Amino acid sequence: MSIDIVNPALNDYLLDHATPADDVLRELAEETHRVLPRNAGMQVSHDEGTFLTLLVKMTGTLHAVEVGTFTGYSSICIARGLAPGGRLLACDVSEEWTGTARRYWERAGVADRIDLRIAPAAETLRALPREEYLDFAFIDADKTGYPVYYEELLSRLRPGGVIVLDNVLRGGRVVDPAARDEADVVIRGLNDAIAADERVESVLLPLRDGVTVVRKR
Numbered sequence: 001m002s003i004d005i006v007n008p009a010l011n012d013y014l015l016d017h018a019t020p021a022d023d024v025l026r027e028l029a030e031e032t033h034r035v036l037p038r039n040a041g042m043q044v045s046h047d048e049g050t051f052l053t054l055l056v057k058m059t060g061t062l063h064a065v066e067v068g069t070f071t072g073y074s075s076i077c078i079a080r081g082l083a084p085g086g087r088l089l090a091c092d093v094s095e096e097w098t099g100t101a102r103r104y105w106e107r108a109g110v111a112d113r114i115d116l117r118i119a120p121a122a123e124t125l126r127a128l129p130r131e132e133y134l135d136f137a138f139i140d141a142d143k144t145g146y147p148v149y150y151e152e153l154l155s156r157l158r159p160g161g162v163i164v165l166d167n168v169l170r171g172g173r174v175v176d177p178a179a180r181d182e183a184d185v186v187i188r189g190l191n192d193a194i195a196a197d198e199r200v201e202s203v204l205l206p207l208r209d210g211v212t213v214v215r216k217r
């Protein structure tokens, strides 16, 4: 999800100091904002997308999973970082939104590396092999599902593999005890659990709406 940095000049500065988006990503962002103005804020920002590409490259990822694909911005960023022969499993429940993703995967030249599963992500993840084979995962879907996604993915992550979780600051509500929305409560609890989780090393970064990077020991 992309949230606006309070200072617009700083926002532009951040976006200007990531490797630039190409025409495909620029046009995907433009189409998503034009056709789905009420949902477009769910799309990752370009700096966050670039961060995903870099992490996928740094981990030499062959097996990646994304939970929450929407119109495809983050999936293109992940797919572009894969090692030769690598594959991305993209999980979502919306045929409509991922229809846009499929068009842009073709245009980006990554369609042949992505498998899309339309089903509740918990079902898709539980059906994956029970082996430590995943190199990289990105969680950016329904917030109340995050604890299940985290456990299912972590148990299948190889040692040294990485999970990235988006929107872990919940617009700052994680530090507001009055914020009792179910998603806020779940994410607050998961943030605490991950910080204390001895199976992993982790850091919560103030990138956009907060991104936690987890590395399995």
Ligand SMILES: C[S@@+](CC[C@H](N)C(=O)[O-])C[C@H]1O[C@@H](n2cnc3c(N)ncnc32)[C@H](O)[C@@H]1O
Residues within 6 Å of the ligand: 001, 042, 043, 044, 067, 068, 069, 070, 071, 072, 073, 074, 075, 091, 092, 093, 094, 097, 119, 120, 121, 122, 140, 141, 142, 145
């Ligand atoms: C924040 S958007 C993902 C944005 C995407 N990462 C991007 O950069 O464009 C969340 C997505 O999660 C999907 N979603 C919601 N509940 C889900 C579930 N239970 N299983 C799988 N996907 C789900 C929604 O359909 C939506 O496309």
